[in-house]
Amino acid sequence: MLSMMRTELSIVESQPYNAETSIRALCRNDVTPNDAFYVRNHFQIPIIDSKHWKLKVTGAVRTSQTFSLKEIKSMPAKKLLVTTECAGNGRSRMQPLPPSTPWRDHAVATAEWTGTQLRNILSKTKPDEKATEVLFVGADSGVEDGRALPFERSLPLSEALHRDVILAYGMNSHPLPRIHGFPVRAIVPRWYGMASVKWLNEIRVLSKPFKGYFQKKRYIYGASRNMANSYQDNHPVTLVRVKSIILDPPEGTVLQCGQRCIVSGLAWSGSGRIVKVEFRTHNMSWQAARLSSDLGPYTWRRWSIGWKPKNCGRYILMSRATDDGGLSQPEQPVWNRYGYGYNSVLTRSVLVEEVNSEAGK
């Protein structure tokens, strides 16, 4: 199992364990296998005995209740295909480099999740009239800012009641793996991964805005005062920004002059469906790529385009996605203090050589 994970994941940090989906898995699979799905932890992975585990639902509700895994599984089940991206994906491209995990571009993956709607749980406990937010409390905990705390994040009540916010116990027809939140995690489509809290211990309905560490001190687009290109200050990180990546050809590939190749990749957005992906090189203008079939409202979309380099030399390749809300990737990165939401146009460098060139041999 470990060796398999090591071939399918690119380790970014060992303590706590954080790893990106491999390029191979991204190229091969519309639905990412469980052992290739990127892993994002803030703390040690908690080991939970599901026999004794109960999900507490407390706070601004008419009846506080607990639910066993068996009870949750007995509720109406829903399967959802969802692309999830870490809010810090792309952080290592930011300049100045923000602190925290230096993700490159592949903290993104797609799985089919099985669970029950959060609204099923909430309808049993009945949020009272003062309820405004729903707080997810994970079993993972550690020290931040000198204080011990669990990973916990709130959602506005209106979002929490969305029909496609689920409490998931299955991942790609398997029980939820320990590393991905066993026994039960939240899945919040369209939002960056931090909203999909793993190892759920408690759901607390709140009547005031939550002000915890991961709500107000992290997962905010915090800007430094001396950064001229910052455009927002302490806005919360919410929906996934529209983005595309080139998967093939890989960085540094040597191509042959005059020979046609296929450039392909993935595109996704939390604010709508992908309707356009464009491609260009440094010396040509944007051209529309072909989109593969749409897998669903919450998933990435594969794209490809034929390209024939006419001259030898270095080429810079770029892709740009647009969603049906009209949002496109910016060409200039927008820096923020903790390095979230990086979605500007990425560049890929390849080398084009004469056919039968002996260079580099």
Added chain:
Amino acid sequence: MLSMMRTELSIVESQPYNAETSIRALCRNDVTPNDAFYVRNHFQIPIIDSKHWKLKVTGAVRTSQTFSLKEIKSMPAKKLLVTTECAGNGRSRMQPLPPSTPWRDHAVATAEWTGTQLRNILSKTKPDEKATEVLFVGADSGVEDGRALPFERSLPLSEALHRDVILAYGMNSHPLPRIHGFPVRAIVPRWYGMASVKWLNEIRVLSKPFKGYFQKKRYIYGASRNMANSYQDNHPVTLVRVKSIILDPPEGTVLQCGQRCIVSGLAWSGSGRIVKVEFRTHNMSWQAARLSSDLGPYTWRRWSIGWKPKNCGRYILMSRATDDGGLSQPEQPVWNRYGYGYNSVLTRSVLVEEVNSEAGK
């Protein structure tokens, strides 16, 4: 000769021919061999018959004169060790990507040039009292903005009279190679490469500011109005900005956890001597690197530092140079319309694995 060049240079464009110094040559040589020295052309390389070639000196001078190669070689000779960097070096890292040649980081090299001081030539022709600039006119020409023109650039007279501005006919104890400006080129230490005009045909002393294409439309820090982080508009590109690069370990290298390695590279500046290079990873603070011996006032300086990664995972490596004028590399890139003077802190990504790990096998 061609095959040798191909192994020592990284081709960036074939038409016109532009190529970067190879990493291997940068690692091995304090003085770059001629066939490994980066090549920057705007147009076709002119082929000049040195027997019939004459350098014309005209304009705001008391006596216009021509000089044969033999006459120039008979003047007092000077040898100068100079690091030259293309003003567009690093352009391909800028976002949005500016037009023109997509240089990565290695359009930089050092050679020992042999020539005579420009002031020797000027003292014979005697600039008159209205003289303010010296225009170098190259034999290379082509079409820009719909008009045929040579590559031509001016220097303020005060700069042109500097004792270390030379007309070079020798490069590393060889005659100046055709590709580097045969028979005679300017060498202007401290300035970006565009000032060191190749294939000199004419030196014209001017009494008014030169307004040619390569003076006023290119080699300017032109900013777009809608770019928030632009800080200057149409200022001329002049001195080389302080900069450092990491040469070893290369991008994507796999290192072993707990084993010490040496991180090394080069640093240079047109505004002073390099007095400090610092190194850090994404999760540590700046530490002073060791500087190799100073090769001279106009050359790069090699630096190195020992580093022992303690945990597995991805590490982002960074270096930052400071010169004796107190200038340091910025951590945030400053975009400009044509992509000149990129000198912000560069990042290098490496992977650290367990000793004897089987990952990646």
